[in-house]
Amino acid sequence: MIEVRNLYHAYRGENYVLKGINFSMGKEIVALVGPNGSGKTTLAKHFNGLLKPTKGSVKIDGLDTREHTVAELSRLVGYVFQNPEHMFFEESVFKEVAFGPKNLEKSEDEIRKRVSWALKSVGLEGYEERAPYSLSGGEKQRLAIACVLSMKPKYLILDEPTTGLDAKAEKRVVETIRSLKDNGHGILLITHDMNLVLELAERVVLLYKGEKVYDGPVEPFFDIALERYSLETPELLKLAKKLGVSFVRSTDELIASISGGVL
Amino acid sequence: MIHTFYRENDSFLHSLDPRAKIVGSTSALAIILLFNDPIITGSLLVSVLILGRLFGKISIREQLRLLKPLIPLVLFTIILWPVIYKPRLEGFMFGVSFALRLLTLGLVTFILLMTTPQRELIQGFVKLGLPYEFGLTISIGLRYIPTLYILTRNIMDAQRSRGWEMEKGNIVVRTRKMSAVMIPLLVASLKTAHELSIALESRAFGAGKRRTFLHDIKMGKKDYITIVTSLVLLGVALYLRYGFGFGHINVYG
Numbered sequence: 001m002i003e004v005r006n007l008y009h010a011y012r013g014e015n016y017v018l019k020g021i022n023f024s025m026g027k028e029i030v031a032l033v034g035p036n037g038s039g040k041t042t043l044a045k046h047f048n049g050l051l052k053p054t055k056g057s058v059k060i061d062g063l064d065t066r067e068h069t070v071a072e073l074s075r076l077v078g079y080v081f082q083n084p085e086h087m088f089f090e091e092s093v094f095k096e097v098a099f100g101p102k103n104l105e106k107s108e109d110e111i112r113k114r115v116s117w118a119l120k121s122v123g124l125e126g127y128e129e130r131a132p133y134s135l136s137g138g139e140k141q142r143l144a145i146a147c148v149l150s151m152k153p154k155y156l157i158l159d160e161p162t163t164g165l166d167a168k169a170e171k172r173v174v175e176t177i178r179s180l181k182d183n184g185h186g187i188l189l190i191t192h193d194m195n196l197v198l199e200l201a202e203r204v205v206l207l208y209k210g211e212k213v214y215d216g217p218v219e220p221f222f223d224i225a226l227e228r229y230s231l232e233t234p235e236l237l238k239l240a241k242k243l244g245v246s247f248v249r250s251t252d253e254l255i256a257s258i259s260g261g262v263l
Numbered sequence: 264m265i266h267t268f269y270r271e272n273d274s275f276l277h278s279l280d281p282r283a284k285i286v287g288s289t290s291a292l293a294i295i296l297l298f299n300d301p302i303i304t305g306s307l308l309v310s311v312l313i314l315g316r317l318f319g320k321i322s323i324r325e326q327l328r329l330l331k332p333l334i335p336l337v338l339f340t341i342i343l344w345p346v347i348y349k350p351r352l353e354g355f356m357f358g359v360s361f362a363l364r365l366l367t368l369g370l371v372t373f374i375l376l377m378t379t380p381q382r383e384l385i386q387g388f389v390k391l392g393l394p395y396e397f398g399l400t401i402s403i404g405l406r407y408i409p410t411l412y413i414l415t416r417n418i419m420d421a422q423r424s425r426g427w428e429m430e431k432g433n434i435v436v437r438t439r440k441m442s443a444v445m446i447p448l449l450v451a452s453l454k455t456a457h458e459l460s461i462a463l464e465s466r467a468f469g470a471g472k473r474r475t476f477l478h479d480i481k482m483g484k485k486d487y488i489t490i491v492t493s494l495v496l497l498g499v500a501l502y503l504r505y506g507f508g509f510g511h512i513n514v515y516g
Contacts, residue, residue, distance in 0.1 A: 045420070050420050071428050074423075081420070081424070085447060085450060088446075
């Protein structure tokens with residue numbers, strides 16, 4: 001369980017960018033949303049110890065992040081950064097994925113097992129000898145997830161995982177995230193993409209100017225006036241409302257509700 | 264996000280023509296390089312700090328904060344000099360002197376960048392006869408220092424999240440570990456440079472031989488006074504240094 005209690009954070013003694021955040025999450029998909037500068041990344045960076053609380057506390061499965069290094073916490077929380085290329089420096093996909101378990105001082109046999117499992121989990125089996133920089137945008141994103149996954153963390157933080165991807169690549173990343181959830185990972189999605197929230201999230205946390213303004217299920221979240229927070233209601237939901245359907249998650253659901261009730 | 268050193272303000276230095284500031288800064292840099300007596304180099308550092316506060320309205324604290332990234336280099340200089348120069352006390356004094364020089368050189372450059380917008384700086388260089396391409400190159404180089412710093416931190420954070428610990432191991436191990444940061448940094452820098460060149464070309468960079476400027480700069484009375492004053496000060500410094508040997512200790516004698 002990730003537990004955040006009364007968290008405040010200020011960079012170099014400046015104003016607080018996080019103000020009294022209380023939050024907890026388990027093995028679920030939580031979408032962390034909010035406009036630029038609302039504190040999403042600052043909050044997420046507390047979960048693997050990249051940032052330490054100015055006030056308050058962050059505990060990961062009971063471990064206080066202030067008392068543990070990022071390397072220690074990386075066994076529990078994996079962080080996939082927005083730009084996957086910021087991770088890549090090895091000449092092959094295999095070596096790239098093996099980097100994390102090597103840092104955790106795993107045996108060669110264990111490293112091979114982990115790399116194979118992580119690549120399979122993200123649908124990149126057979127890519128072992130490819131150069132990371134030669135992959136497509138979607139493949140790079142999935143490789144970045146595999147790099148973190150090979151460390152077998154319980155929780156995964158994915159920062160804007162679908163930004164800049166084409167429809168096909170986005171679909172593969174969404175499928176990967178779903179299968180990770182099914183395998184028992186807790187997933188924190190940092191995103192501006194409300195379609196992704198609608199499609200994947202089980203819970204939404206909305207930050208605004210460093211404060212938590214919403215924390216709850218997805219359906220009531222879309223009843224909030226999102227424009228106020230520079231967010232936009234997905235077209236699918238707007239259409240559903242015009243057709244008199246209160247809430248759907250996908251086009252298929254919408255068709256089913258219409259054909260069941262009206263047509 | 265764009266990061267520059269420039270800080271908006273209404274100080275005397277902000278109001279000067281960039282050409283006057285370039286001539287002034289160049290004279291200051293030359294004066295700093297003339298002396299190696301730690302008392303003189305120390306006095307020059309203090310003088311620049313005070314001038315930056317009085318004429319640039321940059322607080323002493325802010326100026327000292329800007330010098331922070333130079334601390335490793337300063338410590339390296341202070342430690343290395345007594346090792347290679349005997350007697351050790353004199354070596355230490357030279358180390359201090361060179362470190363002070365380094366800090367003052369950095370400070371003059373920072374003050375120029377903090378009080379001159381990038382556009383004006385290029386314009387100043389071009390009007391002084393430098394080809395526009397050179398002016399732009401210098402300006403882009405300076406402008407990307409803070410961006411590269413932030414990029415390096417992001418990459419380090421990404422690798423730390425994979426259990427990478429820079430602090431572990433001896434110097435050889437640590438140097439090897441740096442490849443995890445240097446390679447993504449190099450790739451990102453090359454990509455940025457490539458994209459930047461395309462962006463410049465797509466906006467007709469280099470199409471015309473004579474560029475025009477939207478906001479032209481004009482020299483005024485105070486700019487001429489600044490240039491004359493700084494050249495006179497440089498002349499006085501040269502005279503003191505070479506006429507009387509003032510402020511110079513012969514290191515190799």
